[in-house]
Amino acid sequence: MADGSIRVTLIPGDGIGPECIESTRRIIDATGVGIEWEVCEAGESVFKKGIPSGVPKETIDSIRRTRCVLKGPLGTPVGYGEKSANVTLRKLFETFANVRPVREMPGVPTPYTGRGIDLVVVRENVEDLYAGIEHMQTPGVAQCLKLISRKGSEKVIRLAFELARAEGRKSVACATKSNIMKLTEGTFKRTFEDVAKEYPDVEAWHIIVDNCAHQLVKKPEQFDIIVTTNMNGDILSDLTSALIGGLGFAPSANLGNDVAIFEAVHGTAPKYAGKNVINPTAVLMSGIMMLRYLGKFEAAATIENALLVTLEEGKYRTGDVVGYNSGLAASTTEYTDAIIANFGRTPTTTTLRQYKPLQIPRISSDLVAVRPASRRVVGVDIFVESALLPGEIGPSLEALAEGTALKLKMISNRGTQVYPDKGTMTDCVDHYRCRFIARDPNADISDEDIYALVQRVASQHRWMHIEKLPEFDGAPGFTKAQGED
Numbered sequence: 001m002a003d004g005s006i007r008v009t010l011i012p013g014d015g016i017g018p019e020c021i022e023s024t025r026r027i028i029d030a031t032g033v034g035i036e037w038e039v040c041e042a043g044e045s046v047f048k049k050g051i052p053s054g055v056p057k058e059t060i061d062s063i064r065r066t067r068c069v070l071k072g073p074l075g076t077p078v079g080y081g082e083k084s085a086n087v088t089l090r091k092l093f094e095t096f097a098n099v100r101p102v103r104e105m106p107g108v109p110t111p112y113t114g115r116g117i118d119l120v121v122v123r124e125n126v127e128d129l130y131a132g133i134e135h136m137q138t139p140g141v142a143q144c145l146k147l148i149s150r151k152g153s154e155k156v157i158r159l160a161f162e163l164a165r166a167e168g169r170k171s172v173a174c175a176t177k178s179n180i181m182k183l184t185e186g187t188f189k190r191t192f193e194d195v196a197k198e199y200p201d202v203e204a205w206h207i208i209v210d211n212c213a214h215q216l217v218k219k220p221e222q223f224d225i226i227v228t229t230n231m232n233g234d235i236l237s238d239l240t241s242a243l244i245g246g247l248g249f250a251p252s253a254n255l256g257n258d259v260a261i262f263e264a265v266h267g268t269a270p271k272y273a274g275k276n277v278i279n280p281t282a283v284l285m286s287g288i289m290m291l292r293y294l295g296k297f298e299a300a301a302t303i304e305n306a307l308l309v310t311l312e313e314g315k316y317r318t319g320d321v322v323g324y325n326s327g328l329a330a331s332t333t334e335y336t337d338a339i340i341a342n343f344g345r346t347p348t349t350t351t352l353r354q355y356k357p358l359q360i361p362r363i364s365s366d367l368v369a370v371r372p373a374s375r376r377v378v379g380v381d382i383f384v385e386s387a388l389l390p391g392e393i394g395p396s397l398e399a400l401a402e403g404t405a406l407k408l409k410m411i412s413n414r415g416t417q418v419y420p421d422k423g424t425m426t427d428c429v430d431h432y433r434c435r436f437i438a439r440d441p442n443a444d445i446s447d448e449d450i451y452a453l454v455q456r457v458a459s460q461h462r463w464m465h466i467e468k469l470p471e472f473d474g475a476p477g478f479t480k481a482q483g484e485d
Contacts, residue, residue, distance in 0.1 A: 015268025017072020123233025
């Protein structure tokens with residue numbers, strides 16, 4: 001802007017959100033940094049107006065103008081509204097990385113006090129199971145599609161390495177479940193290994209996500225940055241916040257190439273709303289992250305130092321730290337005033353980190369991220385709803401496939417082969433994956449071949465879903481069932 005101020009969209013949110021946002025705004029404004037706030041709505045109040053997304057057009061227009069958002073937590077009411085307004089905002093503006101730092105806070109006792117925890121979880125923020133593509137395959141079997149793209153993985157992984165450089169961190173660990181989900185989580189792992197070669201100054205290592213959770217409880221100080229897929233990151237980041245005192249000290253940034261959204265990890269906590277008792281630190285720390293994103297490093301340092309001094313001295317601590325009924329808890333207002341009063345002071349027991357501008361990677365906008373030299377279709381999985389037992393549906397499908405380009409290879413139920421019988425003890429449901437492969441092992445199965453087979457199957461069975469079985473550069477683009485040879 002002409003006067004040097006910066007516009008930021010401010011969304012107070014629901015429950016305790018307005019109190020946390022008001023505290024943060026007061027503290028930021030007290031630095032004189034020159035933010036012009038555009039106050040907008042989203043969340044529960046918007047759902048009640050009959051807007052299914054929870055995000056009105058006025059808010060979207062503001063974000064398009066400002067490209068930067070500071071928001072309180074948003075509620076998703078039961079019985080009305082649709083998807084989470086939080087997730088909607090992240091996805092509408094392609095904020096592909098969710099950055100969640102945690103560090104040991106002075107004056108906040110935990111079982112890990114003195115261990116020097118200071119790590120960041122960088123979570124992919126758009127795809128994975130959070131794509132929200134779900135279907136009822138049968139009346140009793142639901143499906144959620146787990147989408148992991150090379151492009152989406154590369155963006156968040158590059159950002160994790162750039163964050164390591166910006167914050168002077170030494171290592172990036174990639175946490176996946178690629179030992180089980182070899183194509184989806186495996187894509188993330190393989191992308192990590194490729195990108196890591198371009199950052200030789202940062203140690204790169206992989207860890208299975210369940211072991212990562214184990215190690216975070218056992219020895220959290222070994223981690224610097226953890227980059228992971230969306231669902232994994234959601235779970236791990238909540239775990240890490242518990243290590244340093246809880247969600248009241250857990251900020252986050254949703255970063256994209258064009259828009260950034262800063263918010264606390266915690267929810268709306270409606271039982272504390274309006275009582276002037278809530279801890280605003282997580283939102284305040286999100287505001288500090290926002291100031292660094294905007295290049296206001298001096299103002300960010302002023303607030304962070306004052307916050308740490310306030311916590312070190314221990315005179316003003318909120319009820320989540322000392323107990324709401326202890327008689328020792330500071331009000332939200334008192335805590336806010338104390339932080340402002342400590343501007344210009346430097347903490348004495350807390351190690352300060354030096355920050356540099358973060359270079360957010362910009363990946364090619366080309367829709368096609370991977371181009372194989374060769375490809376063919378070697379078969380098809382047809383998903384069938386049936387009350388027949390495996391020994392009954394198998395011979396039926398074999399007979400129906402006679403005379404087509406494909407033959408039945410196996411049938412699985414919830415991922416385990418049940419036909420031909422291998423002596424397993426699977427408790428089946430009415431949802432079968434029926435795998436047909438080309439009779440000619442060198443053939444490239446055509447759509448017409450698949451249509452012909454599906455028509456045959458449909459004459460006697462209810463099918464709900466088909467998946468081609470591709471081969472890219474000679475490697476199968478599909479996995480085997482448990483027990484499949």
